[in-house]
Amino acid sequence: MAGSAFTLPRARPTGAPYFSRNQVAAVLHQVAVLLELQGANVFRVRSYQNGSRLIGTLTEDLHELVVTGRLFEMKGIGKGLGSALSQAVLEGKWPEDWVRLHEETPQGMIEMLGIPGLGPKRIKLMHEELGVDSVASLKEAAQQGRIAPMKGFGKKSEQRMLDGIELLSRFRARRRLDIGLKYGTAFEQRIKSIQGVQRVQLAGSARRRKETIGDLDIVVGVDSEHHDDVASAILALQGIADVKG
Known part of the structure; x- marks a missing residue:
């Protein structure tokens, strides 16, 4: 586990639905963050934030909602967003403006989101005024x-950023077992909630209870029919570097 890359999941090769509920919710969250980094209208940002929460907590099948058109009847899903989600689920294509948003946002600015207490608005402001585009x-x-x-900002904010960068660098390097386990447990819970996941278990240094931990290794048992969806959903989680197998 390292970094915080934002990626658009690849469409599953077996046909519609091309993306799962978890994947769609994760992408909506990413788009909201990237829009905020660009200084987009607050109402537009909020619509994606609300859409992410709504899709992520659905109890009904997303594909069924799209096919029947009932997705457009849901409060918080407007015509534009509903059409974009329908295209993704039924055709396996993310909207072009979402793709451009991911491609045009400097990766360094996304990595800065990993600094405790530093949000998109301040990152955007420092980027515009100081040219800051990386940690x-x-x-x-x-x-x-x-x-x-x-x-x-002020001196205190400046020092908090330096402290946050130090904390981030320590996390990226090796960290104490107790700290690593806290992060590992949080990731376990998030991965367990993904549809198709049967089992989640910490592995590597964390499982062997070494004094310090580098990257966190997590073993995930998955239904074969959901393999691609689960892999993409895990990759969409902030802080995940790679999925193997």
């Missing part, structure tokens, strides 16, 4: 004292 450039700007003078 490294943020650290340099903070060490040079260029963040504190910005409106709404």
Whole structure:
């Protein structure tokens, strides 16, 4: 587990539904974050946030809702969003503007979201005013004292960012067992909620209870028919670096 890459899942090769409920909810969340990084209209951002929560908590089958047209009757799903989701589920194609959004957003800005207490709005502001586009450039700007003078920031905010960067770097390197287990348990719970997952278990250093842990390894048992959907849904989780097998 490393980094926080945002990716668009690949369509399953077996036909519609091309994406699962979990995949769609994860992508809507990603789009909301990326739009906020670009400074999009707050109501547009909120519509994707609400859509992500709505789809993620569905008790009905998403494919059935799309096929019957009942998706458009749901509160919070407008014509535009409903059409985009229908296209994804039935045709296996994400909207072009969502694809461009993922391609055009600097990966470094997405990685900055992993710094505790640092959100999209502040990242966007520092990018525009200071040219900050990565964790490294943020650290340099903070060490040079260029963040504190910005409106709404100050010395304390600047120091918190440096502390957050240090915490992030420690997490990316090796960390104490107790800290690693907290992150591992959180990932276990998130993965267990994905449709098609039968079993989730920490592996590697965490399972052997080593004093320190590098990357977290998690073994997931999956129904064969849901393999591709589960793999894509796990990759869509922030903090996941790779899925093997």
